[in-house]
Amino acid sequence: MADTFDFPQDLLDAQLELHQVQAELHALYERLPWSAEPMKGHGGDFWRPRLRTDSPGYTDDEKAQLAALRARQLDLAVTVSCHAYWASCLGDVVKARSALKHAHEPADEPEEIAA
Numbered sequence: 001m002a003d004t005f006d007f008p009q010d011l012l013d014a015q016l017e018l019h020q021v022q023a024e025l026h027a028l029y030e031r032l033p034w035s036a037e038p039m040k041g042h043g044g045d046f047w048r049p050r051l052r053t054d055s056p057g058y059t060d061d062e063k064a065q066l067a068a069l070r071a072r073q074l075d076l077a078v079t080v081s082c083h084a085y086w087a088s089c090l091g092d093v094v095k096a097r098s099a100l101k102h103a104h105e106p107a108d109e110p111e112e113i114a115a
Contacts, residue, residue, distance in 0.1 A: 005096045007103060011083045016104050018076040025069045032062060 035055035042052050058066070080100070089096050 005089070005091060005099050007100055008083075008085055011080065011085050011100065012103055014076055014079045014083070015100050018073065018080060019104065021069055021073045021076060025066075025073060028062075028066060028069065032058060032066075036063075 033055040034052055036058045037055075038057040039055045041054045086093060086096075
């Protein structure tokens with residue numbers, strides 16, 4: 001039987017927004033050049049061969065967007081980890097934290113038993 005936890009709605013909302021912000025950050029990093037500052041590309045003469053083209057660096061808009069998302073991520077991480085719920089959690093806090101991280105995933109539907 002799985003442990004169930006009665007998370008307050010504001011904690012669930014903060015965790016969901018944290019997941020969303022992390023996904024936005026990941027998508028932004030995928031679009032950004034490999035270097036934040038303009039830098040000349042290089043070839044595979046390093047311990048880990050990789051070919052890099054010249055990087056134009058981040059634009060001011062990209063820097064601002066990145067800073068805003070990072071700040072929001074930090075704020076949400078603090079909100080989730082320092083929430084008053086954790087002081088009153090009656091179960092295993094590690095299991096509860098893991099359950100919160102997965103609380104927004106769709107529940108597995110029970111398998112039907114063929115008769």
